[in-house]
Amino acid sequence: MTAAHGDAGEGGVGAFVDASARLTGFGAEELSALGMAETYRAVVVTQAGSERCARLVDALSGSGSAVTLDGELLDLAREVTHLWYTGSWPGRPGESGSFVVSAASYAAGLVWRTLDGHAPGTRPAGFGSWAGVPAGAEGVR
Template sequence: MNDKSVQKFLQLSSVLTGFSLFELRASDCTEEFYETTQRQIGRENLEAFLANFADTTQADIDVSLANSFLGPIAKNIIRMWYVGNWVAMPDEWWAAHSSEIFAANSTFVVSSQAYKEGLVWKAADTHPMGSKSGGFGSWALPPAETK
């Protein structure tokens, strides 16, 4: 695996998700997500995607999300970090950019780990359903913010 690409993938993930590098590294999902993305959209498309973000300013991201090639990839990476799922690429994207060597264009849970590390739970100040519970009676306490 190309370490430089993974690092870039991680840095970009941080900007896309709104979570720090530290928080993302703690989930230990970076390499799995990088590999999943590469398997689903192909090495060349991923390299092209990463190369597009030379320096990731807010304006860059806004433009990229609206781009018909970059946008669906970026959204899929965000979704993977937030809920642990890879979602099938849109039909138009698949028709334009896929090749026979790709994995099938499918929707799946990346792994148990990916599910449990989903950022949406952290964003909502809670824990993933079925894991990392707060302990007996924790649900009776006011949420963190209003303590």
């Protein structure tokens, strides 16, 4: 746990961010900077229950590199990872419980950082950007 996440011991947002950092491959500071940690933790607690959320955070809080999760926690780990990358809750397989958390969560999705871009429709491209040749397409005709 990092010093910046002092509430980690109480199973709060800091512990959730630290666990999420292990799942996503992004640093805890990067995840905190997105401004979605409290919202995402609330979604996980609402959708999966506080007990399951706490079990996942506890399982991921060890200092060892190898973590073994049972089937239930593995599914929750996938759901939490999906949440951080897409800004949406995936729901259970076979259920129609998937939803986008908010417009801000969509824009903050880690998938856009991974692609070194921005979510479509969330940032203007800049005046006259349409007039230039797209990056990487200079030699294509």
